[in-house]
Amino acid sequence: xVLTVLVGYLGTTLWSIRVSLSSSRTFPQYDFVGLQQYExxxxxxRWLMSLQNLAVYGVLFLLACMVIGxxxxxxxxxxxxxxxxxxxxxxxxxxxSFVATGLVWQWLLNPESGLQQAVRQVGFAEFAFDWIVxxxxxxxxxxxxxxxxxxxxxxxLMLAGLRGIDDDIWKAARVDGIPxxxxxxxxxxxxxxxxxxxxxxxxxxxxxxxxxxVVSMTQGGPGTASDVPAKFIMDHLFGRANIAIASAGSIVLxxxxxxxxxxxxxxxxxxxxxxxxx
Amino acid sequence: MSGVNxxxxxxxxxxxxxxxxxxxxxNPGEFLVLLGxxxxxxxxxxxxIAGLIDVAEGSxxxxxxxxxxxxxxxxxxGMVFQSYALYPTMTVERNMSFGLRVSGTPxxxxxxxxxxxARMLQLEPLLQRKPSQLSGGQRxxxxxGRALVRDANVFLLDEPLSNLDAKLRTELRRELxxxxxxxxxxxxxxTHDQVEAMTLATRVVVMRGGKIQQIGxxxxxxxxxxxxxxAGFLGAPGMNFLKGELTEGDSGAVFTSTAVKVPLDPxxxxxxxxxxxxxxxxxxxxxEDIRIHEDGELSGTVQLVEPMGxxxxxxxxxxxxxxxAVLHDDRDIRTDSTIRYSFDVRRVxxxxxxxxxxx
Amino acid sequence: MPRxxxxxxxxxxxxxxxxxxxxxxxxxxxxxxxxxGIYAFLIAAxxxxxxxxxxxxxxxxxxxxEIRQGFLFALPxxxxxxxxxxxxxxxCTGVSCDGIRTGFWNSxxxxxxxxxxxxxxxxxxxxxLSFWRTxxxxxxxxxLLLGAFIPAQVMIYPLVKVLAAASLFSSLPGIxxxxxxxxxxVMTLLFRNYYASLPQELFKAARIDGGGFWRIFLQLMxxxxxxIMIVGAIMQVTxxxxxxxxxxxxxxxxxxxxxxxxxxxxxxxxxxxxxxVNMAATIxxxxxxxxxxxxxxxxxxxxxxxxAVKG
Numbered sequence: 046x047v048l049t050v051l052v053g054y055l056g057t058t059l060w061s062i063r064v065s066l067s068s069s070r071t072f073p074q075y076d077f078v079g080l081q082q083y084e085x086x087x088x089x090x091r092w093l094m095s096l097q098n099l100a101v102y103g104v105l106f107l108l109a110c111m112v113i114g115x116x117x118x119x120x121x122x123x124x125x126x127x128x129x130x131x132x133x134x135x136x137x138x139x140x141x142s143f144v145a146t147g148l149v150w151q152w153l154l155n156p157e158s159g160l161q162q163a164v165r166q167v168g169f170a171e172f173a174f175d176w177i178v179x180x181x182x183x184x185x186x187x188x189x190x191x192x193x194x195x196x197x198x199x200x201x202l203m204l205a206g207l208r209g210i211d212d213d214i215w216k217a218a219r220v221d222g223i224p225x226x227x228x229x230x231x232x233x234x235x236x237x238x239x240x241x242x243x244x245x246x247x248x249x250x251x252x253x254x255x256x257x258x259v260v261s262m263t264q265g266g267p268g269t270a271s272d273v274p275a276k277f278i279m280d281h282l283f284g285r286a287n288i289a290i291a292s293a294g295s296i297v298l299x300x301x302x303x304x305x306x307x308x309x310x311x312x313x314x315x316x317x318x319x320x321x322x323x
Numbered sequence: 324m325s326g327v328n329x330x331x332x333x334x335x336x337x338x339x340x341x342x343x344x345x346x347x348x349x350n351p352g353e354f355l356v357l358l359g360x361x362x363x364x365x366x367x368x369x370x371x372i373a374g375l376i377d378v379a380e381g382s383x384x385x386x387x388x389x390x391x392x393x394x395x396x397x398x399x400x401g402m403v404f405q406s407y408a409l410y411p412t413m414t415v416e417r418n419m420s421f422g423l424r425v426s427g428t429p430x431x432x433x434x435x436x437x438x439x440x441a442r443m444l445q446l447e448p449l450l451q452r453k454p455s456q457l458s459g460g461q462r463x464x465x466x467x468g469r470a471l472v473r474d475a476n477v478f479l480l481d482e483p484l485s486n487l488d489a490k491l492r493t494e495l496r497r498e499l500x501x502x503x504x505x506x507x508x509x510x511x512x513x514t515h516d517q518v519e520a521m522t523l524a525t526r527v528v529v530m531r532g533g534k535i536q537q538i539g540x541x542x543x544x545x546x547x548x549x550x551x552x553x554a555g556f557l558g559a560p561g562m563n564f565l566k567g568e569l570t571e572g573d574s575g576a577v578f579t580s581t582a583v584k585v586p587l588d589p590x591x592x593x594x595x596x597x598x599x600x601x602x603x604x605x606x607x608x609x610x611e612d613i614r615i616h617e618d619g620e621l622s623g624t625v626q627l628v629e630p631m632g633x634x635x636x637x638x639x640x641x642x643x644x645x646x647x648a649v650l651h652d653d654r655d656i657r658t659d660s661t662i663r664y665s666f667d668v669r670r671v672x673x674x675x676x677x678x679x680x681x682x
Numbered sequence: 683m684p685r686x687x688x689x690x691x692x693x694x695x696x697x698x699x700x701x702x703x704x705x706x707x708x709x710x711x712x713x714x715x716x717x718x719g720i721y722a723f724l725i726a727a728x729x730x731x732x733x734x735x736x737x738x739x740x741x742x743x744x745x746x747x748e749i750r751q752g753f754l755f756a757l758p759x760x761x762x763x764x765x766x767x768x769x770x771x772x773x774c775t776g777v778s779c780d781g782i783r784t785g786f787w788n789s790x791x792x793x794x795x796x797x798x799x800x801x802x803x804x805x806x807x808x809x810x811l812s813f814w815r816t817x818x819x820x821x822x823x824x825x826l827l828l829g830a831f832i833p834a835q836v837m838i839y840p841l842v843k844v845l846a847a848a849s850l851f852s853s854l855p856g857i858x859x860x861x862x863x864x865x866x867x868v869m870t871l872l873f874r875n876y877y878a879s880l881p882q883e884l885f886k887a888a889r890i891d892g893g894g895f896w897r898i899f900l901q902l903m904x905x906x907x908x909x910i911m912i913v914g915a916i917m918q919v920t921x922x923x924x925x926x927x928x929x930x931x932x933x934x935x936x937x938x939x940x941x942x943x944x945x946x947x948x949x950x951x952x953x954x955x956x957x958x959v960n961m962a963a964t965i966x967x968x969x970x971x972x973x974x975x976x977x978x979x980x981x982x983x984x985x986x987x988x989x990a991v992k993g
Contacts, residue, residue: 051822053863054829057840064839073843117727120720132983133976134728137735140975140982142924144941145968148948149734152741152957163754193731201983213408216375217469221422222396231421235412253833257926261945278835279927288839295835306831 114199147261206240325386333380401470785943808873830867852934
């Protein structure tokens with residue numbers, strides 16, 4: 046059973062690599078044109094635009110999610126009342142699909158009917174928040190929506206990490222007279238290294254795959270201003286029938302993931318081995 | 324050197340009172356051991372002295388200062404935890420110096436204090452290691468070192484040896500005692516291990532259900548337990564208990580049960596039985612106070628002999644009651660044989676059956 | 683923070699003055715300020731997370747006139763469930779105009795087998811990996827985990843071809859197979875970690891009692907797996923229900939899941955946008971995973987933690 050899946054994973058990946066080296070358009074052809082498709086890919090403005098968007102989205106989304114998620118976890122961990130309710134509120138968006146997330150935020154950020162209009166109605170006639178129709182800023186709106194959906198996940202994982210820290214550590218720090226913020230920064234955060242890494246990898250793989258939320262929120266628009274690689278690939282696979290360039294794009298994505306995940310796995314297995322020795 | 328004075332202490336978790344009306348005075352330079360089964364409130368008491376648990380009632384003084392509301396770091400204490408609670412991402416050196424750095428102690432002073440503590444605990448070669456690269460015993464030394472560099476007047480130790488294996492525990496126990504002797508600081512030490520309590524303490528505090536049962540020198544607590552609980556908690560194998568009655572005999576009080584009749588030594592045992600004539604009591608006798616010899620006035624059959632290396636424990640069936648006796652010579656004793664023995668009446672304890680208090 | 687060491691009452695004591703009980707206010711006030719800050723932050727965050735849900739619900743209960751003229755945050759003046767009815771059974775989804783209920787039933791048809799099969803397979807894999815350990819199995823597992831990181835786009839086209847060759851493309855079994863494949867790493871991991879947490883002695887005892895591979899699995903391990911199966915089921919229900927891209931590519935026009943139909947409703951219709959109907963449709967689509975989330979509570983979080991690849 047595992048074997049078939051390996052064939053499924055490995056085989057399909059190899060197949061995609063093969064197609065990306067051919068001149069296939071609508072149907073696969075098994076000629077060999079070297080890295081020609083990759084050259085064409087990186088001459089394609091839409092692809093470059095989508096890569097740039099992915100970078101902006103990725104950096105902002107990761108930063109915002111980690112910071113907000115960690116802060117939420119820390120604040121919730123202060124023995125607050127209604128912890129259960131708060132946790133439920135922070136995490137529920139994660140149970141919603143990206144499609145629904147995109148649609149809700151599309152509606153909220155729509156200048157004519159959403160927040161901008163509402164704020165103007167209460168008296169701030171000049172208020173403007175129309176990023177979603179602004180070519181240069183639309184990608185930020187996608188970040189907002191995605192953070193709304195994903196920050197709760199980070200919160201939940203970080204909170205589990207915080208709760209896993211020996212209570213005596215906190216007591217020892219109090220006896221040492223270390224202020225709580227310093228404990229979080231100098232002791233707890235370093236101790237949560239593995240949790241942070243896990244969260245990071247989890248979010249990162251999500252970043253590379255980002256597709257649904259863009260489709261439902263902006264459809265890549267205005268124009269191609271919020272295009273992302275996954276959408277570029279899907280369009281070229283099905284709409285534009287250029288499977289070779291789409292495959293090339295997907296392999297580029299795969300390489301970015303590998304570049305990040307493999308070092309992570311290696312470090313982790315080393316750490317694991319060290320722990321076994323001790 | 325400071326003493327610690329706990330007055331009328333009350334601690335509640337929610338509506339649940341863990342400790343009520345507790346008074347305890349710790350003398351300067353004393354090694355005080357809080358002993359009791361788990362859940363007896365000994366750790367809670369220690370943590371409240373450290374300032375890690377809020378106090379509902381009463382006051383705590385350290386070195387004459389009321390510290391009831393002070394932060395733990397303002398109390399002049401150092402603390403060692405059961406799980407060591409070392410900061411795992413910092414080196415040994417940083418673990419010990421972190422608190423001083425945060426408080427803004429000048430660098431040379433920090434270095435000097437860390438060096439001194441490291442020398443005392445033989446940690447010098449390990450200063451640049453991380454806790455994960457240390458053995459259990461070394462970790463515990465670092466934890467002690469972290470408390471030492473604080474130049475505290477009172478050290479609080481919360482079951483510091485219970486995560487170590489038996490051999491290491493004995494070794495560190497001795498080191499701790501030596502450390503106390505050379506520092507002369509006040510130490511309050513929590514444990515459920517009676518051997519640690521007996522060997523380390525200048526005074527032992529036996530606790531149960533949030534209340535102090537008895538305070539005294541280890542030998543005194545062992546030999547003259549105030550109540551049935553203390554009597555049963557200390558000693559291994561435990562004290563033998565016999566239920567019976569106390570009556571007035573010709574030459575003082577006599578203990579009578581279905582199995583035996585024991586005249587009590589009037590010199591050590593002054594019991595006022597005049598009030599009621601007879602009184603329901605429990606007689607307690609330590610295994611080492613049962614003497615096995617040819618002309619003992621009591622007899623029984625041997626159930627089991629447990630060799631312990633330097634002594635043996637003999638389990639005797641005395642008319643259906645199981646007694647344990649400690650035997651230090653190597654005479655031949657067989658299971659199922661009948662032996663004669665006697666109680667050392669000067670060393671028995673007697674407790675009121677109803678109040679469980681010593682008579 | 684006061685400096686450590688010399689502390690006011692200590693100085694007083696040194697000067698030989700009797701020590702009065704220190705006022706309790708200092709400590710209490712500092713804590714209060716911090717508390718207010720904590721709650722302010724948490725409440726602000728809660729508002730950010732709740733606003734979209736609130737707007738969705740409120741809007742879905744208003745008429746279009748009220749939406750055009752009214753205030754976004756206002757409660758509906760004339761409460762109506764008409765948009766919900768329309769979203770469920772009238773709205774056009776590109777193919778036909780009988781509401782997103784077809785999508786709902788399609789999603790149900792996809793979800794049920796896509797929960798059962800991955801869990802069974804994951805349980806068998808996890809069991810085999812943790813109790814019948816071989817070097818080869820460990821390697822396979824490592825590869826499987828790496829496979830979990832491959833972006834789906836890499837595999838989509840070849841999988842389309844493979845399914846088409848097996849004449850499963852654009853069919854219900856086709857989309858189920860896809861979900862089985864893509865959920866296998868996580869499900870295997872989930873069960874492997876669970877079985878690894880059980881004592882090996884249990885398994886050894888069963889072998890001494892003469893149990894074979896399947897017998898131990900069916901009679902001992904599977905009955906013990908209920909908790910982790912619930913976790914797995916929660917993950918699969920929400921994951922598969924919320925899937926968009928696989929449904930879009932592999933399900934075929936007849937079996938489009940609810941998410942795809944929802945997107946069609948909102949992003950492909952022409953003419954005036956019926957926001958109230960759209961919002962109702964969005965809520966309806968999110969209802970199943972939200973329900974699972976609210977009912978399952980801690981189990982949901984457990985699933986997240988387990989899914990957070992911690993090999």
